[in-house]
Amino acid sequence: MAYNLLKGKKGIIFGALNESSIAWKTAEVIHAEGGEFVLTNAPIAMRMGEINALAEKCGAEVIPADATSMEDLENLISKSMETLGGKLDFILHSIGMSPNVRKGKDYGDLNYDWMLKTMDVSAISFHKVMQTAEKLDAMNEWGSIIALTYIAAQRTYPDYSDMAQAKAMLESIARSYGARFGEKKHVRVNTISQSPTMTTAGSGVGGFDVFLDFADKMSPLGNATAEECANYIAVMFSDFTRKVTMQNLMHDGGFSTSGITDRIVEQFNK
Ligand SMILES: NC(=O)c1ccc[n+]([C@@H]2O[C@H](COP(=O)([O-])OP(=O)(O)OC[C@H]3O[C@@H](n4cnc5c(N)ncnc54)[C@H](O)[C@@H]3O)[C@@H](O)[C@H]2O)c1
Numbered sequence: 001m002a003y004n005l006l007k008g009k010k011g012i013i014f015g016a017l018n019e020s021s022i023a024w025k026t027a028e029v030i031h032a033e034g035g036e037f038v039l040t041n042a043p044i045a046m047r048m049g050e051i052n053a054l055a056e057k058c059g060a061e062v063i064p065a066d067a068t069s070m071e072d073l074e075n076l077i078s079k080s081m082e083t084l085g086g087k088l089d090f091i092l093h094s095i096g097m098s099p100n101v102r103k104g105k106d107y108g109d110l111n112y113d114w115m116l117k118t119m120d121v122s123a124i125s126f127h128k129v130m131q132t133a134e135k136l137d138a139m140n141e142w143g144s145i146i147a148l149t150y151i152a153a154q155r156t157y158p159d160y161s162d163m164a165q166a167k168a169m170l171e172s173i174a175r176s177y178g179a180r181f182g183e184k185k186h187v188r189v190n191t192i193s194q195s196p197t198m199t200t201a202g203s204g205v206g207g208f209d210v211f212l213d214f215a216d217k218m219s220p221l222g223n224a225t226a227e228e229c230a231n232y233i234a235v236m237f238s239d240f241t242r243k244v245t246m247q248n249l250m251h252d253g254g255f256s257t258s259g260i261t262d263r264i265v266e267q268f269n270k
Helices: 022-032 050-058 070-084 112-135 163-185 208-217 226-237 262-269
Strands: 010-014 036-040 088-093 139-149 188-194 248-251
Touching: 010 022, 010 070, 022 036, 022 050, 022 088, 022 226, 036 050, 036 070, 070 088, 070 112, 088 112, 088 226, 112 139, 112 163, 139 163, 139 226, 163 188, 188 226, 208 262, 226 248
Parallel strands: 010 036, 010 088, 088 139, 139 188, 188 248
Antiparallel strands: none
């Protein structure tokens, strides 16, 4: 059921790789809610070509950009304003990648060049996107910017490796840039901390099935799905959340504030 929540709103969605991507589901919800957007992803991810099917379905333009490249970002943001016929109301940063996780490096044996790459792709790119948007004066007043994060920024999870540090930095950037953008443009900046979700990035983390099951049993409402995350993002891009900023918003079925749950106790009693 759609509510026309985003009628007249324009924006950019980073990170729709395939149908299971959180950004993919978000594009579908924003489209259903009346929003218009440009889809973008790293040129290498475009080669798989799946994004074109989503673009067609949503009537969206696709503009490739490596989110670590200032040149690509300038091109993306200025072309998006041309394509959409005006400034932006929302940006979704749904990007994460760690070469150390991908290549199965142990946390006690990290490759530091790769770690820098993790930081650049998964955290600093968020600053780059916002700095570019500010310099190009691309955001409308009362716009909304969201990045996706994970609770490993606050608590340790084996196998999440250097992505934990990247998420901590990402959340910090949201607060610092949120303060600046709020004062200058009434633009709000938040992170949404999502339950573990079966996507390409998610399933790259070791032992993901067990992890997913544990989180589900540890959450009174169960894990939040990618579709539910998309709905939450749509609300955060709507005018109903104008004064929410510089927050790390937990979207996790209650996981983050649960000590133990009946379902976990049952599991251990088996
Ligand atoms: N899946 C989970 O369990 C989970 C939980 C919490 C938060 N998140 C976060 O949600 C976000 C989206 O991930 P997802 O789970 O939908 O997985 P996904 O693999 O579908 O999305 C990750 C995206 O990042 C893009 N990307 C990588 N390097 C890039 C670059 N240099 N420039 C531009 N784009 C680049 C990929 O192409 C891909 O589209 C990530 O920030 C992830 O950390 C995921």
